[in-house]
Amino acid sequence: MRLLTHNMLASNARGAVTGYPLKLQVVKWSTKEVEPNPEFLRGMLPKIDWPALVAATQALGLPELLPEAPPTDAELSAEGAAADEGSALRRLHRALLEIHIEEGALVCPDTDRCFPISRGVPNMLLHEDEVRN
Amino acid sequence: MAGGDSAAVSAVEGRLSELSTNSDEKGLPRRGKSLSGRTLNTAQIQLVASHPEVYEPCDDSFALVDALLSDKAQLLTLKPRLCMEIGCGSGYVITSLAIMLRQLGSGTQYLATDINQHAVETTQATLEAHGVHADVIATDIVSGLEKRLHGLVDVVVVNPPYVPTPEEEIESNGIASSWAGGINGRQVIDRILPAVRELLSERGWLYMIALEDNDPLDICHLMNEKGYASRVLLKRCTEEESLYVLKFWQDASTGTNASHAARSPRSESSWLSQLPFRSLWHKNA
Numbered sequence: 001m002r003l004l005t006h007n008m009l010a011s012n013a014r015g016a017v018t019g020y021p022l023k024l025q026v027v028k029w030s031t032k033e034v035e036p037n038p039e040f041l042r043g044m045l046p047k048i049d050w051p052a053l054v055a056a057t058q059a060l061g062l063p064e065l066l067p068e069a070p071p072t073d074a075e076l077s078a079e080g081a082a083a084d085e086g087s088a089l090r091r092l093h094r095a096l097l098e099i100h101i102e103e104g105a106l107v108c109p110d111t112d113r114c115f116p117i118s119r120g121v122p123n124m125l126l127h128e129d130e131v132r133n
Numbered sequence: 134m135a136g137g138d139s140a141a142v143s144a145v146e147g148r149l150s151e152l153s154t155n156s157d158e159k160g161l162p163r164r165g166k167s168l169s170g171r172t173l174n175t176a177q178i179q180l181v182a183s184h185p186e187v188y189e190p191c192d193d194s195f196a197l198v199d200a201l202l203s204d205k206a207q208l209l210t211l212k213p214r215l216c217m218e219i220g221c222g223s224g225y226v227i228t229s230l231a232i233m234l235r236q237l238g239s240g241t242q243y244l245a246t247d248i249n250q251h252a253v254e255t256t257q258a259t260l261e262a263h264g265v266h267a268d269v270i271a272t273d274i275v276s277g278l279e280k281r282l283h284g285l286v287d288v289v290v291v292n293p294p295y296v297p298t299p300e301e302e303i304e305s306n307g308i309a310s311s312w313a314g315g316i317n318g319r320q321v322i323d324r325i326l327p328a329v330r331e332l333l334s335e336r337g338w339l340y341m342i343a344l345e346d347n348d349p350l351d352i353c354h355l356m357n358e359k360g361y362a363s364r365v366l367l368k369r370c371t372e373e374e375s376l377y378v379l380k381f382w383q384d385a386s387t388g389t390n391a392s393h394a395a396r397s398p399r400s401e402s403s404w405l406s407q408l409p410f411r412s413l414w415h416k417n418a
Contacts, residue, residue, distance in 0.1 A: 004242060005268040008281040020281070032266070037240035043214055047285055097239055121253045124272040 001122050003056045004096040007048055009122065011108035011115070014132045021052035022106035022115070024059040030100050036093040042076050045092070057095055066095055174202055176228040182258035183223065186251040188311035190225040192371045193342050197292050198229045200340060200366040200378035205233050211336065213241055213287030218267075219274055219325060221245035222311055224256030226290055231265035243267035244286075246275060248310050275328045286332040291341040293322045318347045326352070330359055339381040340366070349377045357387050 011019030050070040057065045071088035075081070081089035106115040106122055113130070116123050175198050176190075183189055201208070216234070218227040227245045234241055245267045247253050253271045260267055275282070294303070294311055295318040302313040303320060314321050322343070329339050339361075343349040353363040362384035369376045 001268050001270070005244065005270070008285075009270070009277050010280055012276050019277075034239045037238055040214060040240040040242075049281070093239075097242070119254060119257060121257055121269045121271055123250065123253075124270060124277040125248065125250070126273075126276075 001101050001117060001120055002097055003053060003099055003101075004044070005122075006056050006101070006106070007053055007096075009106065009124065011106075011111065011113060012124075012132050013108050013111045013113040013126060014130050016108055016110040016113075016132055019108055019110060019132075021049060021055065021109065023109060024056045024101070025105040025107060026060055026101055027103040028101075029060060029104075030102055031094075031098050032100060033098055036082050036090060036097075038076060038082055038089060041089060041092055041096070042073060044096070045070060045073075045076065048096070053095060060099065062095075065091055174205070174229070174233045176225050176232060176259060176263055178225075180259065180262040181223050181225050181228075182255045182262065184251045184255045186308045187249065187255045188222045188252070188308060190223055192369070192374075193292055193376055194222075194225050196367055196369045196376050196378055197226055197290065197340065197342050200380075201226075201230055201290065202233060203366060204340075204380070208234060208288065209237065211287060211338070212237060213337075215242055215244065215282070215286045216288040216290070217244040217246070217275075217282075217286050217332070218290045219246055219329070220252075220291060220293060220311070221247045221256040221267075221269065222249075222252050222292070224259030224269075226292060227256065227267050228259050228263050228265055230288075230290060231260070231267060232263060235265070244278075245269045246272050246278075248273050249307065252311070274325055275332060279328065279331055282332050284332070284334050287334050287337045289329050289333060289337065289339045291325055291329070291339070293325055293341065293343075294318070295322060295342065295344045295347050297346050314347070318344055322347060322352070326356065330356075330361075333383070335383055337383070339379075341379050341381070343377050343379055345375040345377070349379060353379065353381075356381050360384065360387050362387055 006022065006024060009022055011022060013019065048070070054066050054068065057063070071092060075088040076092070078087065078089070081087040084090060100120060101117050102120050104117045106117065107113070108115070178190060181190055216230060218230070221227050224245070227243055231243050243266065245256055247256065248271070250271050253269045257269050260269070270277070272278070294314045296312045296314050297318040298313040298315060300315045300320065302309060303315045333339060343352055356363055360383055361381045363379055363381045365377050366380045367378040
């Protein structure tokens with residue numbers, strides 16, 4: 001699971017208010033490089049919950065990866081940004097799409113229900129009596 | 134059906150025969166031939182992982198992938214940002230989709246869900262064996278994603294549990310979850326469709342398999358009331374069942390947004406004309 005997906009996931013456990021953002025606990029993670037796509041990143045950025053993404057990179061022990069405020073469209077569109085490893089574009093790309101959480105857990109912020117991540121797959125399944133009405 | 138519709142009906146039948154010719158008889162090579170060009174576009178059956186509790190790729194999976202292949206050019210033009218499969222099973226379909234859209238690179242991202250934990254692991258293994266990636270999530274339909282992914286998904290593919298069974302056979306998480314569809318095979322489908330409508334973007338497309346027993350015309354009517362046009366991408370009759378692959382997309386001229394227009398004969402014929410099986414349905418009924 002990448003942080004893009006973490007950014008889109010919420011807890012539906014009974015008692016959850018928003019169930020979002022899920023606290024990330026990381027045991028093992030990996031990096032797989034892929035070619036950045038500036039158009040995708042520019043289109044996706046407005047849909048990203050920035051504080052949740054920053055919190056996830058901090059949970060990974062990468063507090064330097066992302067700035068406090070999201071990059072501007074101009075930063076993402078800057079010439080050569082895709083080729084420059086330190087650019088805002090590449091940092092966003094790395095955070096959203098290149099980091100894979102392999103083992104760990106997602107914890108509901110409201111109920112502390114723990115959803116394990118095993119072999120890269122988060123298990124969001126709830127027992128019938130746990131599902132929010 | 135009104136008598137005056139006969140010209141329209143034969144036009145529709147013409148489209149249906151054209152359609153089955155294109156997609157079945159002369160069109161695509163059969164799967165499983167690793168030397169054929171086809172495997173460049175789909176998952177290779179010998180690389181698809183398996184597990185005793187996971188549904189193996191079968192006629193329905195192949196029909197869905199063939200329908201996606203027949204729409205490949207349109208998908209490449211759409212450049213979907215997010216694609217999602219609900220009920221990914223072995224991973225054959227989502228892997229094939231990621232392979233056929235590979236040229237879109239990281240501009241297209243994939244998500245896959247299944248309620249069966251063995252299925253999500255099997256899907257993960259199938260994706261890895263083909264060197265493509267989707268984020269796989271064990272969840273019930275799209276539970277946990279409905280809020281944040283609202284209106285963001287451009288392509289949804291579903292091979293739902295469509296087999297008519299007694300309601301109590303809808304099992305929560307074993308292999309039966311891949312096929313047991315409850316009454317008329319519709320009970321899970323009727324939970325999936327509203328969830329999909331929440332997730333689809335304005336330009337989004339849904340590809341879904343339905344069986345004749347599921348009353349595909351009724352499914353299209355229901356979707357039409359919610360503003361979706363539809364069409365049959367592929368029809369395939371096997372020894373056991375008649376399968377349809379349906380494609381849905383938002384259409385401003387249908388549904389509650391256009392409730393007045395929807396009642397006028399003109400607009401009704403415009404969306405019904407997109408249902409090649411309409412006439413077929415009446416004949417069979």
